[in-house]
Amino acid sequence: MYELPVLINTWKALHSFVTGVSSFGREKRELVERALKAIHIAANQTTIYLVAIQKGAKQNKKEESRLSSLWVEAGASLHSLNSDLSRRCIIKSEFWANPEEWSQKEINDARINLETMKSDATTALQKQKKGAG
Numbered sequence: 606m607y608e609l610p611v612l613i614n615t616w617k618a619l620h621s622f623v624t625g626v627s628s629f630g631r632e633k634r635e636l637v638e639r640a641l642k643a644i645h646i647a648a649n650q651t652t653i654y655l656v657a658i659q660k661g662a663k664q665n666k667k668e669e670s671r672l673s674s675l676w677v678e679a680g681a682s683l684h685s686l687n688s689d690l691s692r693r694c695i696i697k698s699e700f701w702a703n704p705e706e707w708s709q710k711e712i713n714d715a716r717i718n719l720e721t722m723k724s725d726a727t728t729a730l731q732k733q734k735k736g737a738g
Contacts, residue, residue: 636686637733643682644694644726647675651701651719673701687729693717 654668680694697717700707712718716725 633733636682637730640679640682640686641726641730643675643679644690644722644730647672647679647694647697648719648723650675655719669701669704673698676701683726686733690726690729693722697722
């Protein structure tokens with residue numbers, strides 16, 4: 606028969622483990638939610654800027670710099686969740702630092718087209734979120 610102190614210590618260790626796993630799931634969900642928010646903010650702000658350009662607004666270096674920063678933030682938020690998307694966000698930020706230097710082929714080859722980025726991010730992060738639950 607087990608002694609009571611051994612059983613209590615075993616129960617405490619098991620409780621600590623379960624609590625830690627539960628906490629990890631919550632933390633991962635929070636990371637995923639922050640990453641989703643960051644990439645959607647970057648994508649939506651990019652869309653707003655591109656629509657304004659299509660409607661005749663002039664190119665705005667200050668806004669492009671801001672977009673570059675938003676994509677860096679999105680990339681950083683994805684770093685521990687999805688290295689491919691994180692890398693592509695950083696490349697997207699490089700694009701916005703100097704968009705005139707990029708051809709459509711380079712954009713396509715880097716897989717940083719806005720719609721592709723939004724779709725890939727949503728799909729990948731929803732899978733992460735389900736895995737954290």
